[in-house]
Amino acid sequence: MTAAAPSSETLWSRCGGCAALLYRKRLRRNLDVCPECGLHARLAAPERVDQLVDPGSFRALPDHVVEVDPIGFVDALPYPHRLAAARTDTGLSEAVLCGTATVGGSPCALAVMDFRFLGGSLGCAVGELITCTAEQALTAGVALVLVTASGGARMQEGALSLMQMATVSQAMAALREVGLLTISVLTDPTYGGVAASFATSADLVLAESGARMGFAGPRVIRQVTGRDIPAGFQTAEFLLRHGQVDMVVPRHALRARLATLLAAVASPTTIRSGVTAPPPDAARPGRPLRSPARDAWETVRLARHPGRPTTLDYLETTFDGFTELHGDRLGGDCPAVVGGMAQLAGRHVMVIGHQKGHTTAELAARNFGMATPAGHRKALRLMRLAARLGLPVVTLVDTPGADPGFEAEEHGQAAAIAENILTLSMLPTPVVAVVTGEGGSGGALALAVADRVLMLQHAVYSVISPEGCAAILWPGRAAAPQAARALRLTAPDLCRLGIVDEVVPEPAGSAADDTEATGRAVRHALLTNLLPLMEVPAVTLVQRRRQRFRRFGAARAAAPAGAR
Incomplete structure (x- = not known):
């Protein structure tokens, strides 16, 4: 439904929602959100990082992961060939970009998924990178922010990709145990094993406007039920109405909203006011107000x-x-x-x-x-x-x-x-x-x-x-x-x-x-x-x-x- 953002060399772009022809520089200034219909185009992970974090604050974590082809999977192409092509097309080594940064001055560890890389699928390397990011958050004592864009677990790695749901979730559980905040930002689309694990198990779940999220994707639902998908189903607004997310945030407001949430736990603060601790007798229960009593009714x-x-x-x-x-x-x-x-x-x-x-x-x-x-x-x-x-x-x-x-x-x-x-x-x-x-x-x-x-x-x-x-x-x-x-x-x-x-x-x-x-x-x-x-x-x-x-x-x- 949502087309990938065109390359920076393209002068004009056609909106995948309203088909309006848009000047590329204007679209980029609007954070790749169509000014006519509000459609949020998909972003590459580096672009997403640039939009979310304080300028110059991002420090990438090492991503030298072991080559993974655990089951020798071959469909139309051998799995290693698909990996090589994805790396060439995206300039990334895997479907997630991880690092540390500040947002509004508050430090955090950050993992941003990229749908361009094999549909943002969750494989062993992706799971390892996100887990390492969570461990970095634990070591540094900072919040973890996850930006998801995925079709689900990576089929080419069989059941080992399924295990990554538990691997990442355990790393998040360690953060929860010590009281460190985890925030998930759902972007379009977030489905399958990613949706059913770390994308929705964070302390706070934000959804970018127009994002879709669910366990089963529309194609699977239609195949299994034989029914058409109702309008607006699984969209961010649908998820908000059904209690699945904390808030829906337009792209231009995401950085500010994250900054507000991270500031709440970035460092302890003390109450500042002219109020001093009450005297001992005031702290006892049962301090009535001296004023004329009204009739109960x-x-x-x-x-x-x-x-x-x-x-x-x-x-x-x-x-x-x-x-x-x-x-x-x-x-x-x-x-x-x-x-x-x-x-x-x-x-x-x-x-x-x-x-x-x-x-x-x-x-x-x-x-x-x-x-x-x-x-x-x-x-x-x-x-x-x-x-x-x-x-x-x-x-x-x-x-x-x-x-x-x-x-x-x-x-x-x-x-x-x-x-x-x-x-x-x-x-x-x-x-x-x-x-x-x-x-x-x-x-x-x-x-x-x-x-x-x-x-x-x-x-x-x-x-x-x-x-x-x-x-x-x-x-x-x-x-x-x-x-x-x-x-x-x-x-x-x-x-x-x-x-x-x-x-x-x-x-x-x-x-x-x-x-x-x-x-x-x-x-x-x-x-x-x-x-x-x-x-x-x-x-x-x-x-x-x-x-x-x-x-x-x-x-x-x-x-x-x-x-x-």
């Missing part, structure tokens, strides 16, 4: 106000930058959960939050902030990634509850929530949760098993909605205001119970009246609570978190309200 209505700031609003007002990551890698990308890397006063953190919306259309598109199993699993993936990279986790809770629909049950909603709670119970990195609006049942707790739990002044947090409680224990939903008072779901109530550690003040009226001021208050509270946690060893952190929730046992629950 009125607070419920304020917590649900459509003008109340959402997670995306806080990412604009509370944090200094945000790169959204998508997908659970299992088939879905729930819009009710937003997550990704952000900065907070110079420190990179992982932010995960429920997302509602302000209009009816936004609320419907975000499923009213009710996470599906895919949303909980996306959050789980990002929590685990944060732990591997040593990033603190900040969660923003605002949901009426988890999605209660048929499809959610079919996809294991209960198990997804349970796995999040279990993982947060042993996550070896600081976790601060902020209940910003509604904290509804297990859907809220799936993001709120934290070292410190903060709550906005007019937020609510409860085992069930007042309406649900009234329908079960009262004559009907009309008793919701009475149920709200009985549930003790306001921030002052929960502070007295020790469930919430601190109440974050809201502007006069409520958070809906001043998003900017609310964002600043949340920022201050996060910095105040996160600073002490950064100094706690991981083992101690987990022990204290478990002790925090252990105190909600039967003995405490049985104590009279006045004794708590």
Whole structure:
């Protein structure tokens, strides 16, 4: 579908997508992306390296690999003849170009595949080169970036080429074990054994606009199923919708996006702000806000106000930058959960939050902030990634509850929530949760098993909605205001119970009246609570978190309200 980029001597080029005749110099200035239809032409590995890394920073790794013809394969030509022809045509010794470089000043090890060389196929030499690059990343303690373009494993090397999937994956596992970031950039096409191993097992998977990726290619699918391929199938945009990639990035933005992601783990940073560690009494749980209490039902209505700031609003007002990551890698990308890397006063953190919306259309598109199993699993993936990279986790809770629909049950909603709670119970990195609006049942707790739990002044947090409680224990939903008072779901109530550690003040009226001021208050509270946690060893952190929730046992629950 996508033609290889023409040689530099060609004055004119015809686009393989819209057939427009393009002046070659103009096309090159546009990074070989058609200015008429946006088609991304395939790039040779050296061209790709030039576009991605800082000028003059690339240092190629030795590529003196042993000649490989393990099974004496011959089709129309002997395999060695095909290798010789590919080397002559591309100027490369193999289908991958490996080295070290910097991107936006951040060091990394880099392996870039070249589809011109026998379809970018994964053979023993390619596997060895990529494995050596991963080992170089491990030795240097830097991130690994893989740019894939491949039809799959190299048939001419038989089962030995299949083994390269495991060889490279093991090298990546070693990086994961020590907390070094791996990033895969999918380009067109990425299929077969490459897609089913290192291309999709990286910590972060980016797809260049228009790239196609899958295990089985279109020809194989048609042969096996006898069906036509639907439009847009296996494209980058298709993969994003189905939770397979973190983001789709146009070619002109790839370097900047990689630079942002690499900067998050390139070197440790410290929080910079005027906030100092809180005094000992401020670090104890149960610090209420001294302000006139509102009626519980009125607070419920304020917590649900459509003008109340959402997670995306806080990412604009509370944090200094945000790169959204998508997908659970299992088939879905729930819009009710937003997550990704952000900065907070110079420190990179992982932010995960429920997302509602302000209009009816936004609320419907975000499923009213009710996470599906895919949303909980996306959050789980990002929590685990944060732990591997040593990033603190900040969660923003605002949901009426988890999605209660048929499809959610079919996809294991209960198990997804349970796995999040279990993982947060042993996550070896600081976790601060902020209940910003509604904290509804297990859907809220799936993001709120934290070292410190903060709550906005007019937020609510409860085992069930007042309406649900009234329908079960009262004559009907009309008793919701009475149920709200009985549930003790306001921030002052929960502070007295020790469930919430601190109440974050809201502007006069409520958070809906001043998003900017609310964002600043949340920022201050996060910095105040996160600073002490950064100094706690991981083992101690987990022990204290478990002790925090252990105190909600039967003995405490049985104590009279006045004794708590």
